[in-house]
Amino acid sequence: MAGSGHAPLREDLEVLLTVRDLEVEFPVGKGAVVHAVSGISFDVAAGETLGIVGESGCGKSTVAKSIIRLNDIKSGAVDYQGNNLARLEGEELRQLRPDLQMIFQDPISSLNPRRKIRQVISEGLAVWGDEKGSWSQSRIEELMLSVGIDPKFGDRRPHQFSGGQCQRIGIARALALDPKVLICDEPVSALDVSVQAQVLNLLEDMKKRYGLTLLFISHDLSVVKNVSDRIIVMYLGKACEIGNANELYENPRHPYTRALLAAVPEPAPTVDVSEGDISGELPSPINPPVGCRFNTRCSHATDVCFTDEPEMQRVGDSDHYIACHHPVAVSINA
């Protein structure tokens, strides 16, 4: 369970965003700290959708927020187009902010209830202006149309819209400044199942239309698979498995990934989830286990797992990396 090791970083691709050895800690008083993210490295290629999946408390939202500097970073680097976002300050950081936008889990509380949605969507433009240095109502209308909100409702306020529509408005706001990277933190978790698909399809359409790169965070394994090209599985602040979405779900090698997939209410027949049973509770991130962080719940754990932290290493010759001393063998059921 190590984020240490740069094996999953790719060099041959047009990489837009690279996170190296990211560490985030939050003080909780009396000198104790929560080790929210402990040395994770990954990259996102231009135009790619990277999914981050894991249980609550695994640090997936913290990773996302760190990238756009919504929380303090203890150490590590976030390279974006030759700039280290982790170290930039003041005006230099501000200049890059429009490039990285975020949409949040709760669509209603992420919109200011006292503003008309036209104002909500145009706020970024009011600060930055569009390419002409000012912004026009037609730009707002174009954005509203593209996310499927009738521009004639521009003067309504968020409470007059449903959750699904509010999420569309949140997407329009994020797109207003022509971002390169869109970070989606559980964007459909608060929506009803019949509306989820509408928003997922909209994100896919917007990605194509505006050439976006997506970072998609969710605890729902089926949703993450559907939207992602590549997926990171996180556990207790570390990455345990990274790989191509289809490959990862077909041949999960980390015992934790198997456990997650085995817990899906309807395990798919095509997914091998044998040996993926876990017991016990998530250990405290204040005092995480030494060695592999998964050792307290893993049925494969041996002495080495309690002393040495496994390094990320490549599995076979495909885009698939895992941090485990005892990867689960791929079953031979061909």
Place this chain on the structure above:
Amino acid sequence: MAEASAANTQLLVRDLTVRFPTTRGTVQAVNGVTFDLARGASLGIVGESGSGKSVTAKTLMNLLPRTAEVAGDVIFEGEDVRRLASEGREHFWGVKMTMVFQDPMTSLNPVKKCGEQIAETLRYHLKRDRKTALAEAEDLLAQVGIPEPGKRVDQYPHELSGGLRQRVVIAMALACEPSLLIADEPTTAVDVTVQKHLLDLLDKLREDRGMSMILITHDLGVARGRCDEIAVMYAGRLVERSAPETLFSDSRHPYTDALLRSIPRIDQPSHTRLEPIPGRPPELINPPEQCAYAPRCRFARSDCLESIPDISGVAGMHEFACFHPANTDRGREALAANLAQGCTVAGLEISGAGASS
């Protein structure tokens, strides 16, 4: 469950209707819901928020606010629970019929130790003395798989994880050995791995005790794996009811059919285009006299806008409320006619791409 086995029927719900008067009009939260539950069986009630599934459960548990206008019959083991005499009422809910709620943190008292909260139930309903009740509480915590129950009885809810808290709530619900447990979204607030453990626990307890269960969930996958029968609700009505396998492989109501197509599935390759359901659920204040799903339905014909379809199909096997059911000739004809016109009678534009029957 078939009417024939009436002796084995534990719960009979007939024409249950719940209305809430509000300043904007009357909310028709539940409309004529009818179902049976056999002893020891498990029924899943599936629907979106606002579909009336939780209100149905709360009606069964007599937990609705006084303003609610309830009509219909709820017969539990031969007794009409809505007309129970006061002495019968006191030890009915919480004893024979109990409920587990979604958020364990809000259903537990934050300033009382877990053991005492469970013991309270035992002392009130079964008149146990304090010491016996606490010992039984510890035993119950062990039964729901809580490690170190002796230590947990003296802990407060905030000292436990979400999964353990929900186990405490389950232990409390089981304290008086109920014959029916209603679980309202019991795992929505927890992670998948914890969800699996909790559902496994409920399955085991149900089997060990011969208890029946109503599992309310928005997750079709959860209901599929855990229930003998699934009832799908939409806009306050029960629209389809059958065994899980039939529902998943041969659904009749276009809503069920569309719902199954719109959910991302884990065995599909990534970037599989989803088929969303257009529009959104209807308002429940003064709804028009028509099929509530018609405005979103690809199969809708003029009769769907003229009256509300009754439940039909094979009673106790596969029932549905639709004039043009999916996966039938009638449905195929309706869809073909709508496709030829390019839109449905409700004005929904449809095309040949995507869902078919």
